[in-house]
Amino acid sequence: MGGVTVRLDDLPLRDDLRGMTPYGAPQAALPVALNVNENTHPVPAEVADDILDAIARALRDVNRYPDREFSGLREAFADYLGHGLTREQIWAANGSNEVLQHILQAFGGPGRRALGFGPTYSMYPILTRATGAEWVAGEREHDFTLSPASAAEQVVRENPDIVFLCAPNNPTGTPLGLDVIEAVYAVTDGIVIVDEAYQEFSPHDEPSAVTLLPGRARLVVSRTMSKAFAFAGARVGYLAADPAVIDALRLVRLPYHLSALTQAAATAALGHADTMLSMVDEIVAQRDRISATVAALGYTAHASWTNFVLFGGVDDPAATWKALYDRGVLIRDVGIAHHLRVTAGTADETTAFLDALASVGSRA
Numbered sequence: 001m002g003g004v005t006v007r008l009d010d011l012p013l014r015d016d017l018r019g020m021t022p023y024g025a026p027q028a029a030l031p032v033a034l035n036v037n038e039n040t041h042p043v044p045a046e047v048a049d050d051i052l053d054a055i056a057r058a059l060r061d062v063n064r065y066p067d068r069e070f071s072g073l074r075e076a077f078a079d080y081l082g083h084g085l086t087r088e089q090i091w092a093a094n095g096s097n098e099v100l101q102h103i104l105q106a107f108g109g110p111g112r113r114a115l116g117f118g119p120t121y122s123m124y125p126i127l128t129r130a131t132g133a134e135w136v137a138g139e140r141e142h143d144f145t146l147s148p149a150s151a152a153e154q155v156v157r158e159n160p161d162i163v164f165l166c167a168p169n170n171p172t173g174t175p176l177g178l179d180v181i182e183a184v185y186a187v188t189d190g191i192v193i194v195d196e197a198y199q200e201f202s203p204h205d206e207p208s209a210v211t212l213l214p215g216r217a218r219l220v221v222s223r224t225m226s227k228a229f230a231f232a233g234a235r236v237g238y239l240a241a242d243p244a245v246i247d248a249l250r251l252v253r254l255p256y257h258l259s260a261l262t263q264a265a266a267t268a269a270l271g272h273a274d275t276m277l278s279m280v281d282e283i284v285a286q287r288d289r290i291s292a293t294v295a296a297l298g299y300t301a302h303a304s305w306t307n308f309v310l311f312g313g314v315d316d317p318a319a320t321w322k323a324l325y326d327r328g329v330l331i332r333d334v335g336i337a338h339h340l341r342v343t344a345g346t347a348d349e350t351t352a353f354l355d356a357l358a359s360v361g362s363r364a
């Protein structure tokens, strides 16, 4: 290396970025990594083979730019979501984080404001500010639930241009009723984003916000292949919305933002949706086992419709986090006082976590 290095503060950085901290979930090579809500089950071999074939075919044409409209992939997402959706209503990008960034670039930006109900997904304020808008921190009840009346009242009071509703909510796992979405939509002229990153882990008979799309042109429902679909490393997120919203996102995306290899891999994986999702019930069983066992150890487990559990009653989260780390188990300190969050893994990983937590001593 060599040469002169300066501090970040010495660079002519945008004023509104000064003092910000980047997204920073620790990445450590521990035997049991249950910290970022991945599906810890590997992609089944027969699906991996099919994806490899699709990538190999795409590679032969990789001298050319990919299909800018990723029509095949959008068609596949429309089929997967069902409810009569067509590809004109679908958008995708490199992770739902990029999908959310596109929405903020198109509908947020300098002079505008985005509101979310904390504690919620830590990327919402980061993406909001990075695209030049102001973040407004709304609130939840003490048990992290959000009622239609409270949500609507806060939206009326703050009058944001964009509202984030995380359904179910990360990092708390809390379900969010469709009545909250309806109540918020009715009192705003802005964009309402429902982030359904964990929808597949909700009870199977619970309706998706996708059912609310007809007649609501400012409603956007985002999803990801990173969680239930065991595809976090491929970076694929998507959304469903009115075709006019999709037109707005075309204004801000980079040309050819989804590589030919990504399109091929994601389309092939979607062709095996049933197999890719076959582990979801197993993960939900491990989640419920975590909730019951941490409660038996004297902690409080918050209701979760996701693949993780937020538990409270932790005297010193940093100390418990470190004690688990030293036992080879990586979980997440999400910055909520006296709480820690753990992802439901395979049965063996979940056992490793529960045994380690028990050995740390209840209420360590």
Ligand SMILES: *Cc1c(COP(=O)(O)O)cnc(C)c1O
Binding pocket: 037, 094, 095, 096, 097, 098, 121, 166, 170, 195, 197, 223, 224, 225, 226, 227, 232, 235, 236, 237
């Ligand atoms: C994990 C997660 C995402 C997905 O991120 P990707 O960029 O698709 O990997 C989006 N929203 C929430 C709330 C999440 O927890």
